[in-house]
Amino acid sequence: MSDIESRIADTMLAKLRERDPALGPDDLARPIADLDLDSLDLVELHQQLESELQVKGDLKETAGFAFLDDFTTYFVKLASRG
Numbered sequence: 001m002s003d004i005e006s007r008i009a010d011t012m013l014a015k016l017r018e019r020d021p022a023l024g025p026d027d028l029a030r031p032i033a034d035l036d037l038d039s040l041d042l043v044e045l046h047q048q049l050e051s052e053l054q055v056k057g058d059l060k061e062t063a064g065f066a067f068l069d070d071f072t073t074y075f076v077k078l079a080s081r082g
Contacts, residue, residue, distance in 0.1 A: 004053065004079045008072050011052045015045045028068050039063070045071065053079040 001009070009028060016023040019036055027035065032042070046062050049055075049071065055078040065071055 004076050007052055008075050011048050012068055031067055049075050055079055
């Protein structure tokens with residue numbers, strides 16, 4: 001796992017654990033609908049990832065993501081552009 005992927009995973013886990021402290025790394029592969037995250041949670045996650053990686057993403061694009069892995073792929077691409 002790259003440094004960027006690790007930072008993304010840590011940020012996402014922190015967000016998940018706000019809802020349920022028992023959630024762990026394996027839960028990052030679950031569908032968003034199964035994780036009891038609402039649209040505000042997803043906006044906050046998006047903003048936290050932007051802040052962590054110092055990038056600017058498109059909320060309209062991430063709003064349609066079905067899996068947390070989609071956030072990872074999207075933000076790795078943004079952060080890799082420099």
